[in-house]
Amino acid sequence: MSSTMRDALPPLSCLRAFEAAARHMSFTQAGGELNLSQSAVSRQIKRLETDLGRPLFERHIEGLRLTPSGERYFRVVQRFLRDLSDETARLRRRGDSRQLTLASSPTIASIWLARQLPAFQRAHPHIEIRILTVEDPHRLDLGEFDLGIYYHVPFEVDPPGLTAHAIFADEEVAAVCSPIYLERHGKHITPEALLTDHTLMVVEDHYHDWLTWEIWFGELGLAWRPPEHTLRANSFQLLMNATLAGQGVTLGWMRLLEAEIRQGNLVPAMAHRLQSRGKLSLFTPRHRHLTEPMKAFQKWVLSGETPPQDH
The missing domain is CATH 3.40.190.10 (Periplasmic binding protein-like II)
Incomplete structure (x- = not known):
């Protein structure tokens, strides 16, 4: 092998895979972080170990363990990637420290x-x-x-x-609507009527941080069945704008919407409130x-x- 090849740095993808695997002590978790399969991370690590000519991990029944060489290399690689990330971020911001x-x-x-x-x-x-x-x-x-x-x-x-x-420190989730909607549909909305006589805002393709109507009803001990009238979208922002315009009822995080409620743009549709999971x-x-x-x-x-x- 030529001296040029021996002096070449390992591929960045291998270094990133190694750093993530060493930090998590798991190829699977490293793959989840890097959007790679477990086998892809394993191949990157194997390629790096071959390039360095020594093992970086010891593989045991109970899991992974860094070798002494791996521990030293991990500290160097982690510092290198952190400094590279910091400098990249600074350059992308055009060097403006403000x-x-x-x-x-x-x-x-x-x-x-x-x-x-x-x-x-x-x-x-x-x-x-x-x-x-x-x-x-x-x-x-x-x-x-x-x-x-x-x-x-x-x-x-x-x-x-x-x-x-x-x-x-804490936050509650409640059913909210605009004062116009509440005036138009009656000021006393019951959970039963909410599912039959009102339009519920439903977020589609939500992530795990989203609280659905079904979960909200269930955790409050209220009887649930699919609502008869919904307005669906894959954007909570769009549904919130529709709620402010008087088109229906949505689940609202009270601290997040505190200003809208204080200004009278939104009002609780019912007295029921649930402690937010998130x-x-x-x-x-x-x-x-x-x-x-x-x-x-x-x-x-x-x-x-x-x-x-x-x-």
């Missing part, structure tokens, strides 16, 4: 985040905000954003490479150096200093 890119779903971004940002920007006028809307947090590219704001259901919705911190959370990429804008926003949003804005 910029903060926030990722969120379209609904959270438009209904909640947009109301909070004026207060944050008044406190931190030197920070430039960029918002990236992505419906599914699992599709986030860790190099394209700094912090994320999504609903997080522990042990069910855990996007790889992210740590979740709850913004609100909490609005700040997602922070692991293995990233926090920039000053990231630290400032993290401290601000997790300190409870985010009252809904009326404008």
